[in-house]
Amino acid sequence: MTAAPGARAGGAVAALPVGLAVDVTVPATSANLGPGFDAFGLALALHDTLRVEVVPAGLEVLVEGEGAGTVPLDERHLVARTVLAELAAAGMPAPGLKLLCRNDIPHGRGLGSSAAAVVSAVAAAQALLAAAGFPQDAGGTARDRVLAEAARLEGHPDNAAPAVLGGFTLAWCTAGAVRAVRLDVHPDVRPVLLVPQEELATSRARALLPETIPHTDAAFTAGRAGLLVHALTAAPHLLAEATEERLHQAQRAPAMPATAALMAALRERGLPVVVSGAGPSLLVLARGAERAVVAEAAAGWRCLQLDVDTAGVQWG
Ligand SMILES: Nc1ncnc2c1ncn2[C@@H]1O[C@H](COP(=O)(O)OP(=O)(O)OP(=O)(O)O)[C@@H](O)[C@H]1O
Ligand SMILES: N[C@@H](CCO)C(=O)O
Incomplete structure (x- = not known):
């Protein structure tokens, strides 16, 4: 994370400062694993990386690897759309954003690309807000908050849970809240x-x-x-x-x-x-x-x- 001059640790700022940047890495995931429909998931060592930087104005989206040439490069881009929505919901929009997406996760193949995109965007937005001193919700870790928000946006948590936690995850919803446990896979x-x-x-x-x-x-x-x-x-x-x-x-x-x-x-x-x-x-x-x-x-x-x-x- 790169903190810009003007960002004050622990104290809120009026707007996200230009120059603030965050780097995110997120794994591919395989949901269901057969009988665990909409509940089980496994994180795999195949990753997308995302860099989000606050710039003076506009939106620039650069995509390398999977999705290059097919995904839109404006506000419709899934990562950009999600980062913008998260910042707007917090009441702290950026003056402008530059996104660099380096993607190894194939799209539309059942490898959790859309969950990875949403998880990386939510993590990036929360990291930018935290670096700018924006007050965080009480309760839970930053990782808990990323999972709750990404699962809400995705609609079901079976890809979001392993993308956030890694390993083999069992996820469920209770009383409107997403819960997940992470287990270690046998080394064989x-x-x-x-x-x-x-x-x-x-x-x-x-x-x-x-x-x-x-x-x-x-x-x-x-x-x-x-x-x-x-x-x-x-x-x-x-x-x-x-x-x-x-x-x-x-x-x-x-x-x-x-x-x-x-x-x-x-x-x-x-x-x-x-x-x-x-x-x-x-x-x-x-x-x-x-x-x-x-x-x-x-x-x-x-x-x-x-x-x-x-x-x-x-x-x-
Ligand atoms: N990194 C990304 N950047 C922008 N758009 C993306 C990205 N990843 C996925 N998408 C969008 O999501 C679509 C794929 O979503 P879909 O849910 O159909 O498949 P998947 O997430 O790859 O598979 P599954 O959910 O079964 O694991 C892509 O066609 C694209 O529009
Ligand atoms: N459990 C989901 C995973 C895809 O997002 C399904 O099989 O439809």
Whole structure:
């Protein structure tokens, strides 16, 4: 974080001072993990970085990497829009902003790009406000506040929680508040992402879900979700069974036939594979030598062997 002359620690200033800047790094996330629909998520060591600087006037958005040439470069840009809204809500708009977005997280592939964008924007806005001496809400840490606000903006917390906290997260809402716990993944688990060329909007994938499901399918999935917590943290040999579910992947298969076909082929080999988020990427919770099996079976797919991100969003 770069403090500009005129920013006073602990004392409010009339407007964000020109020259104030913040750098943010945020991980990709894979939501659901099979049976943990809208609740479980995993942070992965694939990151977007964001620099936000207060300038005398205007809005300049520069994008490198994923999204360059496709996302809008004005107030409609998801990160810019969110930073501007957060500052306006606090009653302290900046005279002008310059954003530099360096993106490694592919968009529209079920890797939490929109959650990463929102989390990085909320973290940047809160960091700028804090550096300018703007009073913070009482209660909770800065990270708690970023999670609460990002989950509110996203609508569900399963990507926002691991993007903020890192690791394997279980998130839920109670009495209108977002809650999340973070667990450590067993060190034998070596995630592999299989990323196709085509995108699938989350909104389209959600429209494919049925209004209701049979009680037997709910019971099956609840049991597997419990097992998955044990398998992912302590017993990875159970991951193939623990990642089975009956709530969403088969229902969405018509929108991603290549994904469904590869998933079936990997399952036949006994691999613990799930659709990542709303798809169409796949996540394999592989162990050791299984990574090579995945790479061979998924020839032609972009294959990313990634560590778990254990830190979550970072700013400074
Ligand atoms: N870093 C970013 N900067 C600007 N816009 C972004 C960024 N990331 C995502 N978006 C916007 O969000 C859209 C993708 O959102 P969507 O929710 O469909 O997919 P996702 O977040 O990649 O996947 P999922 O939520 O299933 O993990 C992009 O097409 C783009 O409009
Ligand atoms: N749980 C969400 C993740 C995508 O944001 C879904 O599968 O629709």
